[in-house]
Amino acid sequence: xxxxxxRGRPRQFDEDQTLDQIMQVFWRHGFAATSLDQISEAxxxxxxxxxxAFGSKxxxxxxxxxxxxxxxxxxxxxxxxxxSGAHARLKAVxxxxxxxxxxxxxxxxAAYGCLAVSTLPSExxxxxxxxxxxxxxxxxxxxxFAELIRHEASGRLDEDEIAVAARHxxxxxxxxxxxxxxxxxxxxxxxxxASAVDRLVPPIS
Amino acid sequence: xxxxxxRGRPRQFDEDQTLDQIMQVFWRHGFAATSLDQISEAxxxxxxxxxxAFGSKxxxxxxxxxxxxxxxxxxxxxxxxxxSGAHARLKAVxxxxxxxxxxxxxxxxAAYGCLAVSTLPSExxxxxxxxxxxxxxxxxxxxxFAELIRHEASGRLDEDEIAVAARHxxxxxxxxxxxxxxxxxxxxxxxxxASAVDRLVPPIS
DNA sequence: ATATTTTTGTGCGACTTGGTATAAAATGAG
DNA sequence: CTCATTTTATACCAAGTCGCACAAAAATAT
Numbered sequence: 001x002x003x004x005x006x007r008g009r010p011r012q013f014d015e016d017q018t019l020d021q022i023m024q025v026f027w028r029h030g031f032a033a034t035s036l037d038q039i040s041e042a043x044x045x046x047x048x049x050x051x052x053a054f055g056s057k058x059x060x061x062x063x064x065x066x067x068x069x070x071x072x073x074x075x076x077x078x079x080x081x082x083x084s085g086a087h088a089r090l091k092a093v094x095x096x097x098x099x100x101x102x103x104x105x106x107x108x109x110a111a112y113g114c115l116a117v118s119t120l121p122s123e124x125x126x127x128x129x130x131x132x133x134x135x136x137x138x139x140x141x142x143x144x145f146a147e148l149i150r151h152e153a154s155g156r157l158d159e160d161e162i163a164v165a166a167r168h169x170x171x172x173x174x175x176x177x178x179x180x181x182x183x184x185x186x187x188x189x190x191x192x193x194a195s196a197v198d199r200l201v202p203p204i205s
Numbered sequence: 206x207x208x209x210x211x212r213g214r215p216r217q218f219d220e221d222q223t224l225d226q227i228m229q230v231f232w233r234h235g236f237a238a239t240s241l242d243q244i245s246e247a248x249x250x251x252x253x254x255x256x257x258a259f260g261s262k263x264x265x266x267x268x269x270x271x272x273x274x275x276x277x278x279x280x281x282x283x284x285x286x287x288x289s290g291a292h293a294r295l296k297a298v299x300x301x302x303x304x305x306x307x308x309x310x311x312x313x314x315a316a317y318g319c320l321a322v323s324t325l326p327s328e329x330x331x332x333x334x335x336x337x338x339x340x341x342x343x344x345x346x347x348x349x350f351a352e353l354i355r356h357e358a359s360g361r362l363d364e365d366e367i368a369v370a371a372r373h374x375x376x377x378x379x380x381x382x383x384x385x386x387x388x389x390x391x392x393x394x395x396x397x398x399a400s401a402v403d404r405l406v407p408p409i410s
Numbered sequence: 411a412t413a414t415t416t417t418t419g420t421g422c423g424a425c426t427t428g429g430t431a432t433a434a435a436a437t438g439a440g
Numbered sequence: 441c442t443c444a445t446t447t448t449a450t451a452c453c454a455a456g457t458c459g460c461a462c463a464a465a466a467a468t469a470t
Contacts, residue, residue: 008446009436030327032237036428048430049448057428113326121323121386122235125315134387168401174383175376181326182339196373199404213416214466241458251419256459258417 015053018043022054023064027112030119031061031130058129065133068115069140071107075100076144086152086204087197090169093148094193097173101180102189113181117174141170153204161202168200220258223248227259228269232317235324236266236335263334270338273320274345276312280305281349291357291409292402295374298353299398302378306385307394318386322379346375358409366407373405 021043025034036047036057043050054060079096080089096105103110112118116137124131145166149157157165176189226248230239241252241262248255259265284301285294301310308315317323321342329336350371354362362370381394 005438006446007438007444009438009448011447028330030235030237032235033327033331035426037426046449047428048450051429052447110330112330117383118326121318121383122238122327124386124388125233125317126238131388134383138384138387138389164397164400167397168404171380171384171397171401172376174380175378178322178326178339178379179343179376181329182343183329183336184343192369192372192376195369196376196405199373200401210468211416212414212468214418214468216417240456242456252458253420253460254418262458 011053013043013045013049018045018053019064019067022060023068023115026061026064026119027068027108027115028110031057031123058127062129062133065116065120065137069137072097072100072114073140073144075105075107080148086149087201089148089152090145090197090201091194094169094173094176094197095190098176098180098186098189098193101177102186104186111180111183114174114177117177118181138170141173142166145169149201149204156204157202165201169197172196172200216258218248218250218254223250223258224269224272227265228273228320231266231269231324232273232313232320233315236262236328263332267334267338270321270325270342274342277302277305277319278345278349280310280312285353291354292406294353294357295350295402295406296399299374299378299381299402300395303381303385303391303394303398306382307391309391316385316388319379319382322382323386343375346378347371350374354406354409361409362407370406374402377401377405 022039025039025042029038034057036050039050039057039060040047045053050060054063076093076096080093083089083092097114099105100108101111101113103112116134120130120134120137124134142163143166146162149162149165153162172193176193179189180186227244230244230247234243239262241255244255244262244265245252250258255265259268281298281301285298288294288297302319304310305313306316306318308317321339325335325339325342329339347368348371351367354367354370358367377398381398384394385391
């Protein structure tokens with residue numbers, strides 16, 4: 001009879017916590033400028049352990065990107081539930097994203113912008129896997145905004161209008177990420193985002 | 206009596222042409238993933254010549270960034286002169302930028318997005334010079350759009366309105382750059398940009 | 411022709427990189 | 441206890457990195 005626990009020597013680290021630590025390193029330095037030694041130091045694991053657990057540097061990075069997209073989605077979805085009214089909700093989502101981009105969220109503690117927007121583009125040309133990862137992130141953004149709008153204005157907007165408005169909001173968000181990475185203050189970005197939402201999204205009454 | 210020509214052995218390369226070649230390499234691979242060997246191969250110069258002419262890798266990159274900003278400014282300014290009417294002009298500028306981002310311009314021959322937006326953000330945290338360079342590019346964008354709007358609607362919009370609209374357009378443009386780098390087709394981006402301009406910029410009649 | 415100045419080319423040197431071979435350590439199974 | 445299994449730690453490797461001596465080359469100045 002075999003027990004629940006695995007056979008050999010038990011791991012001395014928590015996988016989720018380690019992935020979050022790796023995420024911070026990539027988020028800060030980007031893919032190319034991050035060395036495995038830096039990751040090793042940040043996690044307390046040595047390179048062979050990292051490789052055994054998460055694969056190559058590229059494997060790690062792609063894992064981290066999709067992990068980030070997951071965490072961001074749940075984080076923004078929660079922010080979109082609280083206020084009422086389509087515009088108020090969208091502004092709340094934008095404000096939450098800006099908090100995330102400027103380091104005022106449980107997910108981030110520095111003004112690093114969006115992990116994908118800040119670090120993926122420089123890698124997309126050399127490696128098509130990175131290109132696909134970036135496209136996937138953009139698509140998820142578009143779909144998320146579309147769902148939010150659709151849910152709020154069911155019937156009053158057709159699918160094309162919803163898709164266009166969602167893409168407009170994604171464009172806005174990525175622009176905000178760049179500015180956050182450049183160090184612009186979150187208050188400025190929030191007022192900018194709020195006015196943009198007012199103008200971009202047709203009134204849903 | 207000294208002649209016009211310089212004293213020693215004459216250079217065997219054109220400085221401007223070489224800078225443009227260097228720009229292509231950085232534009233494609235980003236800063237960290239670009240090696241001096243790649244630049245050497247693309248320009249036909251060996252590393253000591255490169256170093257003597259342009260300084261370190263970082264020096265080259267910063268030179269290239271401001272050179273890109275210059276070229277982009279004149280390119281977009283020219284595009285903004287042709288049509289008449291504020292919205293038509295802004296759409297023409299956006300379309301020109303999208304052509305630039307997707308490789309349909311004399312400046313670029315591949316869908317690399319904006320050189321600054323695609324490659325600078327991943328470097329800004331480690332080096333404050335890069336952070337300042339990114340901020341400078343954003344500021345130039347904002348100022349350029351502001352000037353365009355101000356010129357078109359002199360008196361009918363106050364400075365605050367102009368500044369906000371200009372920033373909205375910059376946000377839009379940077380979002381478009383990300384999508385161009387992700388490989389989205391230029392026609393889609395242009396229709397997206399046109400509808401966003403219509404909604405973001407108040408009517409100037 | 412000789413000296414002077416600038417560019418070019420070869421090559422090196424100290425360092426970092428990602429990935430791995432190999433052995434030690436820590437657990438469960440029998 | 442003995443064996444199988446998994447994780448950890450040390451050390452290493454081949455390749456690539458940036459920057460720079462140093463000398464040869466090509467022009468002008470005298």
